[in-house]
Amino acid sequence: MKDAAQRTIKNIETSIPILVGILMLLSLLELIFDQYYTKIFTGNWLFDPLIGTIVGSISVGVPVASYVIGGQLLEQGVTLLAVTAFVFSWTTVGVMLMPLEAKSLGKKFTLVRNGLNFTFSIVIAMCLSFVFKFL
């Protein structure tokens, strides 16, 4: 029980400053870029998830941070296609962590896993948006 409490507190200590910082940044960026989002994300089935995937791939952090950012972006008019790809690639593709991953699990494994995840993050976003058209 004590160990569980300590691990939870450590997680809170790690997550809260990042989450608060991200929310602060997004609130500020919202005022500046609000009118541009709809121009960048037009609902294109390839371009939108591609941008979402690229941004998600170079980002690092706990998965919950991607939900916060994704939710805010969705509110600001970014398409579901882009946001889904962003959230998916946030945890599955780690460009910044590739050297560490390669050192621990091997170069080939790292390149193939991240390459597959990058491609499938676009596919998953398309699938989800397609399913949503019928739900």
Next chain:
Amino acid sequence: MLSRFPLRIKFFLLMCLLYVVAFIVTPQKTMTAFGNFVQAFVQMLPVLILVFLVMFVGYIFLKPEMIHRYLGEDSGKRGWFAACVASIFFSGPTYILFPYLKELKAQGMKNSLIAVFLNNRNVQPAFVPVMIYYFGLRFAVVFCLLVLGYALLSGLLIRHFVGEEA
């Protein structure tokens, strides 16, 4: 002096500094942004409390030795199921996982199971309430199913392209 702070604190301090600079340049807009931030944070707070409660309960029942027992050498078909379950309940950051997975790999964990474990990390009970809060229940259900399906597929693809022990 700043170098002794962890990266997350530096990031937070940088955001505070950004607000100070923005306030000097455009006070009205910065105050609006700050108001939006406070509102968003207060709205998120109950969900965050739930997240950490679920995390706490998860830590009580899930021990690292259990992951080792079910994902190690000779885990067989049970290992695929165990990889999915273990990734669902492990909520730490990925970079902590790599050295641990390296150790498990040295003890016989297959590449396919490592891929399943790493790629299924979007489906975590502790974070699902936040996902539902921001995207709705419908999104959460479909997204989690797609992630789970892809995690298993990625295991097969890694086995095909990389092999089990490369």
